Each structure stands twice: as C-alpha cells, then as structure tokens.
Amino acid sequence: MSIGIVFLVLFLALMTGIGIWGMKKTKTLGDFFLGGRTLGPWVSAVAYGTSYFSAVIFIGFAGTQGWQFGLNALWIAIGNAVIGAGAAWLVLARRTRRMTQNLDTMTMPAFLQERYGAKHLKPLAASIIFFFLLPYSASVFKGLGHLFEKVFGIPYDVALLVMIAFTGIYLILGGYFAIAITDFIQGIIMFVGAAVMVLVLSGKGGGYFEMIGKVAENYNAHIPPASQPSALTVISLVFMTSFGTWGLPQMTQKFYAIKNEKVISKAAIVTTVFALMIGFSAYSTGAFSHFFFDLSTLPRSESGAILYDLIVPTLLTEHLPETLMALIMLLVLSASMSTLSSLVLVSSSSIAIDLYPAKVDAKTGKDRSVAMMRFLSAIFIVISYFISRFQISIIVYLMSLSWGVVSGAFAAPYILGLYSKKVTKAGAYAGLLTGTVVMVALFFILGSSRSPLAASISIIVPFLVVPVVSIFTQPPEKVLLDKAFEGV
Template identity: 85%
Template structure:
C-alpha cells in the first residue's frame, strides 16, 4: 500500500510537470532541446538518469554481480569516469558550439550538415529508428515485470500504466519536461541508492566486510573455469562506458545546455551521480554472493540461475517496506527517464530527419512540433506492442541495439568534432562499417559475446574513417569554416 501511494503521487507529479512544460514549448527547438536553455544541474542529472534504467538494477546488476563478482565494480567505475565525466569534458563544448553553428538538432542532421552529405541523414535516422525503438521496448518490458512482482499489478496493465504516464509528460512538455522530471527522478535515484547500499551493507557488518565475504564466496559459487576472462571484463567496461559516447540519446544532452560555462560543473555532478548509482547497483548484485548460496539463489524452471530475479528477490527479502517502496521509485525513475529520451530521439528520426515537408508551403507554419508529439505517441504505442509480443526479429534487434547504434555513430561523430580532414566518404564508411561489423560478429560469435562484439564494432570505424578519408575528396573549406567558427 505504501508503494502504491508513492507511485500515485509520483505519477501525478510527472503529469503536472508535463502540463507545465507544455506552456514553455512553442517551437521545435523548445520541444527537442528545451530551447538550449538548461543549466548544469538539470543537464548533468538528465544525462545520468538517461544512462541508467531498470536494466541495470534488475537484470544487469544481478547477472554481472553473480558472474563477475568484485570485477563488476570496474563497470561502475568505468561508467562514472569515462561514460559520464570524460564524455562531458571531451565532447560537450565542441558539440554545443558546432551543432549551433550548423543549426543542427539531431545526430543525423548534424552528420549531414557537418559532412555536407545530403543522403547521410536518412541513413543515420533509419539506424536510430530500427535499433533504438526495440531498446525502448526492452525497458518497458523490464518495468512491466518489476511492477508485476512488487505491486502485484498484472504485466499487461503495468505496461499500459507506464505507457500512459510516460506519454503524457513527454508528448505535452517535450525535452523541457523530460529534463525537469529527470532532475526530480535523479534526486529520488540518488537518495534511494545511497540508503539502499547503507542498509544492505549494515546487515553484513559494513561495506568492506561485505566485500571480504564476497571475495570468499565467489570462488565457491562460480568455479574458476566459469569465471569471465579479463578480455570479457574489459570489453564490457569499454562497451558500457565509451560506447555511450556514440549514443544519440546521450549526446543530445550536450546540444541543449545553456552555455559552455556549465560544462565543468555538469561534468562533476554527472560523475558523482554516476558513481553513486553505478556502485549502488553493482554492489547490490555483488552482495548476492553473501545473501545467497547455491541452494537459495533464484532458479529458473529448468534449474539454471535466474539472474533477473537475483536483485528483486534480495531487495524484497532484506529491505523494510518503506525503503522497498522508495527503491521501486528509484527503478521506475531510472527507466522512465531512459525511456522518454529513447522515444524522443526515435521520433525525431522521422519527424525531423525523414520529414522533408516540415514547413507548410501554403501557410509557412512549421508542423514539426505537432509531428513530434504525434510520433512520440505512436512510438510509445509501438514499444508497448513490441514489449507485449516478443517477436523473434525484435528480440535480435534488442540484443544488437547498443553495439549497432554506437558502432555506427561513435567514430563519424567524435572525429568530426576534432578533425577537419575526415571526408564525406569516410563518414559513410564509418557508419556502415560499425553497423556491418556488429551484425556480422553478433551472429558469428553469438549473443553471449555481445560485449566483445559491440566493442569491436565501436573500435573498427576509428581505423576505417581516417583511412578512407586519406584517399577521398577533401571536405569543403567553407563548410569547415562555418562548422568550426569559434571552436
């Protein structure tokens, strides 16, 4: 009952923010970028909340915590230092300035304008549409199962509730509403994560005593032959940390900042936030080696370990009801912020990047905001059906999504910020190479090697892009002067 009360208050607050945000959303720039007016705290927390979703708290933390033991904590450190702090310091200033110089609002639009490649935008937009939409559906799926377990709400009804309220504040208020709700959700996440780890650590004699016990029990629970290799650990840290540098829903946060003066403070805030959330999530997964043994760890019907149930079962058994309700809001907040960012970027791939008739030729009115609202609603509904009916091809797209999107965009995007020598042909080659390598290796090596597959797909284009650029026509000087003005 406490959890349901918290849930009702939380959803009512999100709806109110959506209505308030609607009053501030007049233009496409307002809807998609919040009018480029967001300060350091809101921008930093929006980045952090988009980084972490229900996936990390439910399946990922339980899986990596049990299989990797204490090595899972390297993921948390990499996410905070590389994926959060370094991303702001390396990418934010140049991204903000060059996208403003080129009047670009989306990743596909930026790449097209930056390289002077008129067909690059629809290609990039198609990749975003086909791979980020299934990813958003996977977040919906995780939330549905969580609500079913904790609140006793049927899976189908839980999905409908999440769709309705995410749709309300996203469709009404756009990115401004997302950023403000992300800030509130971030406060809930930070507080909930801190209290959760304090309570769990206290039950085992303190954090460092828990770590000692994990080290003892891990070798018993996971024999050395079954423990992941160093290469697997490194590739997972790399994929989840550096891989975010190429994800459009993350880099969009840099477009929207008020000015470059907010960047140093935002970098610190994001790093601290990511350290707390990452270490709390993975530490909880790692603590499973203290709270469970081989006879009590959750199992599937076939007898294997049910990794998705490790963290929910642990929290349900060891947290008081009031704190458990707060943790459920933590997971809900993480998921709704990630989901809204994914839907916003996915809908922009059609409304902005694939819509040649944004301005009505008769009235001169820009229809993009209405189109964005409509498509956001449509995409949320599509996400529901993907979550509800697990079509096999969609399941494959979910597994491919991170490597496919980051592999496609990381090299063309990051190199475009620092090099004037990258050519249009080099950008095309990098985009298609990253996508092709991810798809090919995924089916050759199998889904179990997806971190390694994604890491290779991200790295290879950084070699391909410069090599192709050496042998193709140089970029237009006037275009470069415009892009790098003031950089």
Template identity: 70%
Template sequence: MISIIMLVGFFALMTGIGLWGMGRTKTLGDFFLGGRTMGPWISAIAYGTSYFSAVLFIGFAGKQGWLFGLNALWIALGNCLIGAMGAWLVLARRTRRMTQNLDTMTMPEFLQERYGARHLKPLAAAIIFFFLLPYSASVFKGLGHLFEAVFHISYDVALLLMIGFTGIYLVLGGYFAIAMTDLIQGAVMFIGAIAMVLVVYSRGGSFITTLGQISQNYAAHIPPQAQPSLMTILSVVFMTSFGPWALPQMVQKFYAIKDEGMIKRATVVTTIFSAVIGFSAYLVGTSAHVFFTPDSLPKTASGAINFDLIVPLLLTRLLPELLLAVILLLVLSASMSTLSSLVLVSSSSVAIDLYPGRVEEGTGKDRSIAMMRFLSALFVIVSYFISRYQFDVIVTLMSLSWGAVAGSFGAAFIYGLFWKGATKAGAYAGMLSGLLAEILLFYLLGPAQSPLAASLAMLIPFAVLPLVSAFTQKPDKILLDRAYKGL
C-alpha cells in the first residue's frame, strides 16, 4: 500500500511539472534546450539521471556484480571520473560555445554545420533514430517487468503506465519539464542509493564484513577460468565511461547550460552524484555473492542465470516495505529521465534535423513545436510496441545501440570541437568506419564480447578520421573562424 501511495504521488507531481513546463515553452529552443537557461544543479543532475537507468540498477549491476565481483567497482570509478567529471571538464565549455556560434541544437545539426557537409545531418539523424529508439524501448521493458514483480499487475498494464506518464510530462513540457523532474528524481536517486547500500550491507554484518564475504565467496562461486580477463574489464569500463562523450542525449546537457561560469559547479555536482549512484548500484550487485549461491540464483526456462532478477530478488528479500518503495521510485526516476532524454533526442532527429519548416519565423516555429510534440508522443507509442513485441531485429539493434551511436559520432564530434584540420571527408569516413566496425565486430566476436566490439568501434574512427583528413580538401576558413570564435 505504501508503494502505491508513493507511486501515485510521484506520477501526480511529474504531470504537474509537465503542465508547468508547457506554460514556459514558447519556441523550439525552449522545448529542446530549455532556452539554454539551465543552471548548474539542474544541468548536472540532468546529466547524471540520463546516464543511469533501470538498465544499470536491474540488469547491468546484477550481471557484472556476479561475474566481476568487486572488480565491478572499476566500472563505477570509470563512470565517475571519465564518463561524468571528464566529460564536463573536456567537452562542456567548447560544446556550449561552438553550438552557439554555429546556431545548432542537435548532434546532426552540429556535424553538418561544423564540417559544411549537407548530407551529414540526415545520416546522423538516421543513426540516432534506428539505434536510440530501440534502446529506449529496452528501458521501458525493464521497468515493465519490475512493476509486474512488485505490484503484481500484468506486464502490459505496467508498460502502458510507464509509457503514458513519461509521455505526458515530456510532450507537455519538453526539456524544461525533463530538467525539473530530473532534479526531483535525482534527489530520490541520491538518498535511495545510499540507503539501499547501508541496509543491504548491514544484513551481511557490516560494510567491511560484507566486502570480505564477497571477496571470499566470489573465488568459490566463479572458477578462475570463468572470471573475466583484464581486457574484458577494461572494455566494459571504456564502453560505459567514454561512450557517453558522444551520445546525443548526454551531450545535449552541455548545449542547454545557462553560461560557462556554471560549468565548474556542474562538474563537481555531476561527479559526486555519479560516484554515489554508480558505486551504490555495483556494491549491491556484488553483494549477491553473500546472499545467493550459484544453485539459488534465479534461472531462465533454459536453466541459464537470469541476471535481470538478481537485484530485484535481493532487494525484495532484504529491504523493509518503505525503503523498497523508495528504491522502486529510484529505479523509476533513473529510467524515466533516461527515457525522456532518449525520446526527445530521437524525435528531434526528425522534427529538427529533417523538418524543413524549422528555420522559418512566426508560424514556421509554431509548426516545429507542434511537430516535436507530435513526434515525441508518436515515438513513445512506438516504444510501447517495440517493448511489447520483441522482434528479433529490434533486439539486435538494442544490443548494438551504444557502440553504434558512440562509434559513429565520437571522433567526428570530438575532433570537430578541438581540431581545425578535421575535414568533411574525414568526418564521413570516421562516422561510417565506427558504425561498420561495430556491426562487423558484434557479429564476429559475438554478443558476449559486445563491450570489446563497442570499444574498438569507438577507437577505430580516431585513427581513420585524421588519416583521411590528411589527404582531403581542407575546411573553409570562414566556416572555421565562425565555429571557433572565442575558443
């Protein structure tokens, strides 16, 4: 009963914020970037809540916590220092300044204007659409199963509830509503994550005692030949830490910050938030070695370990009802924030990057906002059907998503920010080499080695782009002067 009351209150608050945000959304820039008026706390928490979702808390923490043991904490450290702090220190100022210089709002727009490449924008928009939309559906799917287990309602009803409320506040208020709800959701995540670790580890005796039991039991549960290699650990750390540097839904947070003077404060807030959330998730995941044995782990129908159920079962067994309700809101908060950012970026790939009426004044802008709202709603509905009917091709796209998007955009985006010698041909070559490398390596190495495939797909374009740029036509000086003004 407590969980239901808190859930109803949470949904009512999200809907109210959506209505409030609707009144503040007058232009397309307001809808997509909040008018570039976001303060450091809002921007930092928005970045953190978009970074972590149900995929981390439910599936990834359970799987890596069991298979990696305490080595999973290296993932949390990498996410904190590279994925959060490093991204803000290295990318935030230049991204905000250059996107303003070029008058761009999206990753595809930025790439087109920075390289003077007319066909780069539709190519980038297509990559976003085909790989981020299925990824958003996978988050909906994880949430639906969690609600099915906790509230004992059908998966379909749970899925409709999640999609319905996410769609309401996103479609009404756009990025402003997302940012404001992120602030509230971030507070829930921060408090809930700390409480979750304290309670779980107290059930093992104490924090230090539980860590010792994890280390001892891991050696007994996972034989040496089954333990991950150093390369496997490094590839997971690299994929999850460096990948966000090129994901459009993450980079968008740099576009929207109010002024560059706020970046230092936002960096500190993001780093602390990411450290608490990341370490909490993996500490709970690794504690499975204290509360489960290999024989008692949840299994699928085929007899394989069901990693998605490890953390939910652990929490339902160990946490009191009130704290379990808070943790449920934690997972919901993380996921709704990630989902809304994914849907906003996916819909922008059509409404902003491919819709010709956006640049017009007056009624043209009104049509763009209406188109953005319509597509956001449409993409939420499409996410429902993808989540409900797990088509084989969609499942494959979900598995490829991070590597494909980060591999396609990483080199072109980062070289574009820092190196005037990066050429249009180099950008095309970098994007296509990253995308093709991810697809090819994914099938050659197999799904079990997908982090290694994604890591290589991110790295290869950093060699391809400068190589091609060295032998192709240099960028226009006027374009470069405009892009790098003030940098």
C-alpha cells in the first residue's frame, strides 16, 4: 500500500495546513464553535453530510446490514437522505438559526435552558452529551485504528495516535471553521470515492442493475425467509438512523452556523444528493457481498461466527486495484475524521460553554473562552484515546447506548420547542429524562441486538410525554416566548 501511504501523508498535511489557516480566523468563542455564523450553503450542507456518515457506515454497518437485509438495506439510504438530511434542513434549520440568535445561544443545552427558562436544564443536558457522545467518539477512533492496522499494516496503537493527533491539530487550531472547510474537502473525496467504488464493483456483475438482480437471487439462497429481518426491524432501523439524527447536538449545530436563511433551500438539496450518493454506495456495496461471497467464503472467526465488520474490507481488498483502494481508504478516513471532529467539538462545548462557571470581562473573556475550548478539546481527544486503547466494560455499554440516549433525550424538547409555545419547563425536563431512561431500560430488556427498536421507542415516547406533562404544568412566561419566537 505504498500509494496509500503517499495519499495518507498528503491528506494529513493538507488537514494540518487548513487548521493553521483556520486559527487566523478564530478570535472569539463564536468563531471557534460556529465559524462566526458565516458559512454558505455548500460548505454547511457538506459539513452536515460528512458528520452524518462515519467509517461505521462503510465498514461495520454496511457489511452487517447488506448481508442480513440484502437490498432492503437500501431503504436505510433513502431514509437517511430524504428524512435525515433534506427534511431536517427544511423543517429545523430556519427556526433553529433564528431562535438561537434570539436567545443568544450556541449549544443545545444553552438553547434548552433559555427556551424554557430552566436554569438546571443546561447542566443536565450537558452531562448527557458528555457521558454518551465522548464514548461514541472513542468507538469511531477504535474502528478506524483497526481498519488501518488491517489495510496499511500500521500497528493499532500507532494508527490510533496518528488519527487522534491529526484530528486534534486541525480541530484545536481552527475550531469549527477549520472543521467545515476540511469537511468540504473530505466530502468531495467521499463523493468521488463512493461513486467510483460502486461503478467498479458493479461492473464485475455486468452493471449496477444486473448486479442488483443477482444479489436479490443470491440473498434468498443465503438467508432463508424465516431468518430474514421483519418489516418492523427494517422500519425501526430506518427511523433510528434517519429521524434520530434530528435530536443529535453535533448535527443541529450545523444549523446554528449558517450564514443566513437564504442558504437553507440550496443546502437541503446539496445535502440530500450527497447523502443519497454516500448511503446508496455504502449499502449497495454491503449488499454486493451476496454476489462476491457465499456461506463458505464469508470472513469468519475461529469459532465459525460471521465477522460482519470484515465483510466490506475483505470485499474491497480482494476486488479493487491498489490505487482505487487507497482512494477508498481516504474516503473512510474522511468520513471518520469529520464525524470525530464534530463529536469532540460538541462534547468539549458541554464543559467549556455549558458548565464552565468562570465569568470574565469583555476584554479577556473571548481569549480565555477560546483557550478553554481548545484546552478541553485536547483533553477530550486524549480521553478518547485512552477509552479506545483500554476497553472498559461500562464504556462499552455507553458506546452502545449513545445514539439512542442522546437522540431520545433531546429530540422532543428541541423540536417541540421550535414549533410550540405550549411546551412547559416541566415538559422539557420530562422529555429529556424519559428519553434517557427508556433507552437504557429497553437496551437491557430487549438486548443489544434490538437496540434500533429500543432507540426508536426512546425517541417516540418523549413526543407523547412532553405534551401531556405540559398540559398539567405551569405555562411558560409570555416574555420568554416573545423573545424566543420573535420573527419566527
């Protein structure tokens, strides 16, 4: 993989250069966390898309769902693009940007506190973000480290250190501006790499539609009807990965940072097209496993269990030329680094912005705030390394719970708060706690194999609880509502 090493060195050098450039544009906390709210539609849309898709979709998720679901996995791609990307921009972006400006807030916890006039809601929300997004970022680092160990022959510990170091450099130096610019470059790499990957692989089966027909035929032979996933399983997975993103702080942050509301419609189109390409490429490649493998040639452990995480890497390694494989590795790296930088930025903000108690004057506040944000970003990256390096049982559970807990906790209070003046402070607390408790309880009751169903339920239940509690509790103050909904 000498070509891959060259590509990797050039890529990391470019990311470092962008971090240094971004540092010159980062003077205030608003610059660091939101890029000064100056980002246009293309950069904002691609930043949203690259944060959406990490290496997990190309490696573990695509292989697992592609083999188990066959062509039904493509419904996930459609849901992610139409609901998770396009509809999210159209439904949430305008109100989110306007209300966060009205309330002078930069983070999800701060928005919830100011929107509902609940002084204890911010530390509670920030704690949930810290405890569940940090382990999630560590899990992405871990998966990427194993992938580079397999493909480049780089020892796992060394791969971890390299990825963490370079992610930290451009994030710590340039903040969200650097993240957005690197996301745009990484997005181009992802888009081109994904398209070429599918074209080359489908060509081996006579073209994409010919390949689809062969996959459908082989799927029924490989997976007996009795073992094929139910419609409820497919629907819950589509719902969790599509609507579930509406409540994730690292995704909604992109709406805070847009230049103005005129960019929203264009950004919605761009991010939908981007998501369609990435989703269809990933899940098509996973489904192609039914053409390239049979039950006897699937990668398996010594005990005979199918190694789903190795299906796509094995497929690509065996059937793509070296140069294209190097491009695919940059695709996977780009997907991971963009997701990781967003996760670390949001996680560190939960302390630096939402929980940091220091009050300073106008002359020094900005500098100290940015310094604190950089310091905590570095600390969070170091913690991510140790979590990735030394797997602790409780951390593994937190990784598995992270998506469902965070989305379940925030989706209802956040979305209903954008549209309804009747939601009360008590209703917001109830939604936050209900989403968290339901996900944790169902995870252990249903088991980790049914976590998509548990996550879907944990997202839906608070949308019922919040309005009911709001009916029977003290309505919000008119002054607060007038401020939040001014011009909305």
